[in-house]
Amino acid sequence: MSTASSKLAIDGGTPAVTQPLPPMFPGGMRIGAEEEASVVEVLRSKRLFRYYGPNPGESKVALFEQAFAKLMGVPYSAALSSGTASLMCGLAGLGVGPGDEVIVPAYTWIATASAVVAMGAVPIIAEVDESLTLDPLDVERKISPYTRAIAVVHMRGGPSRMAELQAIAQKHNLKILEDVAQAAGASYQGKRLGTIGDAGAFSLQFNKIITSGEGGVVITSDQKVYDRVLMYNDVVGGTRNNIPTEEILPGINFRMGELAGAVALVQLQRLDDLLTTMRQNKRTLTASMADVARQKGFTFRDIPDVEGDAAISLIFFAPTAAQADTVKKALNAEGVGTSVLYYPERSDYHIYRHWAPILNKRTWSERGGPWRTHGREVEYAPDMCPRSLDLLGRAVQIDVSPELSGSQIEEVAEALNKVLGSL
Ligand SMILES: Cc1ncc(COP(=O)(O)O)c(C=O)c1O
Known part of the structure; x- marks a missing residue:
């Protein structure tokens, strides 16, 4: 332990953190000679496009x-231009379109819901629990009947309650698209996330x-889903992949370029080491604050695995939002970058309550989007998931x-012990 006084930095004490902490770009901060060589190789070859x-x-x-x-550990993967493109391709792969509903969590980047709308389907927002997943x-x-x-x-690295969600999907004959x-690289009961659902x-x-700066990937074990992804992510994906002419569907281009691929290929080799290090760091931090957290009535996020x-x-x-805010401010003063995940007044597209374009059913056509022709009236309200907002x-x-x-x-x-201990 350092010798910082126990007086909180926010009250004029010495901050516990003596040097700025590293920014949170796990793979990004490891970009090095290997990525450079891989990109240079592509540039020198002048082959910037995958196919020629x-x-x-x-x-x-x-x-x-x-x-x-x-x-x-799956047979099929398609590299794409972004995560949002991957969600759209995944939905296309699963056959989601107009007339359908897709259940999305109240806590996710808005892209999950936007991708559903982009496919002409209607997002239905459901609560998250103490896992901060569905x-x-x-x-x-x-x-x-439309689901x-x-x-x-799998928000902020944590796996969702896959066993229960799979049972529900099976019972109601629904598809699961995992947003990873x-x-x-994370897993649930020994299986990598993304390999448990349909895509x-x-x-x-x-x-x-x-x-890779920008980029995405869709994986699946289902060849039919994969074929559909290949047709959606590439205008000529059908013919390029020898899909019978009568089965080809109209696609758009979400292909990954070779420069991004050069970086992604090297980054992938760094994945498991990054995970090992982050897991070790998190275990140490969690253990170090467990006693004081318990004494002060704080509980840890419930991670299903x-x-x-x-x-x-x-x-x-x-215990309360006010205390969360107090802790955040005090930790920031100690030099530990800390956030509270939701403030009613601060716009943040990770929280459904701030998804104004979705909640207001705004779409690109003045005639309205998927909601206009949908089989039932779907209404949204800012307070529709109170438990999620509370958590x-x-x-x-x-x-x-x-x-x-x-x-x-x-x-x-x-810093954690100092701040929580002072409450
Ligand atoms: C949960 C989640 N889903 C989807 C996306 C969309 O990914 P991208 O920004 O690559 O389109 C992001 C990240 O931005 C995300 O955090």
Whole structure:
């Protein structure tokens, strides 16, 4: 432990953290000579497009897809331009379209819901529970005759309650699309996330666990789903992949370019090491604050499979939203970047309550979007998921960077003990 005084920094004491902590770009901060060499190789070959160029050679995107599928343990993977594109391709793969409803969690990046709207379907918002992922009981309540799929989002690295959600999907004959944008490489009961549902959608945007700046991947074990993804993500994906002419559907382009593929291929090799380090760091931090948290009435986020957690984030619930805010401010003063996941007045597209374009059913056509022609009236309201808002308003969040040094972890632990102990 450092020698920072026990007087809180917010009250004029010495901050527990002596040097700025590393920013939370897990794969991004590891970009190095290997990524550089891989990109330079592509540039020198002048083959920037997956399918052709002036010089022959292997496609980085194709190599990345193969390596990604192998690491995840599935036969099929398609590399794409973004996580949102991956969600759209996943939904297209599962046959979701106009007339359908897809259940999405109240806590997810708005892209999960936007992708549903973009496919012409209607998002139905369900509560999250103490796992900050879908509450299976509310999912079951939200099922209607129009429900086609559940978008299960593994938020902030933590696996969702897959056993219960799978049972519900099976009972009601629904598809599961896993949104693994924030949890690449994490697992549930020994299976990598994204391989449990009918399809898994990943993001490689810059603040994800591994990154190509922008990018995404869809994986599946179902060849029919894969064929549909190939047709949707590439205008000529049908003919390019020898799909019989009479089965070809109209697609659009969401292909990944070779430069992104060159980076993604190297980043993938870094994934398991990043996870190991973040898990170790999170275990240390969690253990260091467990006693004081219990004494002060704080509880940890309930992770359905702790072993499988990607461990990017340490989240605990304060007894009240006011206390969460006090802790956040005091930790920030100590030098530990801390957030509270929901404030009513602060716009944040991770919280359904702030999804104004969705809640107000705004669409690109003045004649209205999927809701206009849908088989039933679907209404949204800002307070429709009160439990989620309560939990998120009390949720204190700290990034668990893989770049934290041993002494930085000690300083963060000291800050946590100092701040919670002072309450
Ligand atoms: C849960 C979740 N889903 C989907 C996305 C969309 O990914 P992208 O930004 O790559 O389109 C993100 C990240 O931005 C996300 O966090």
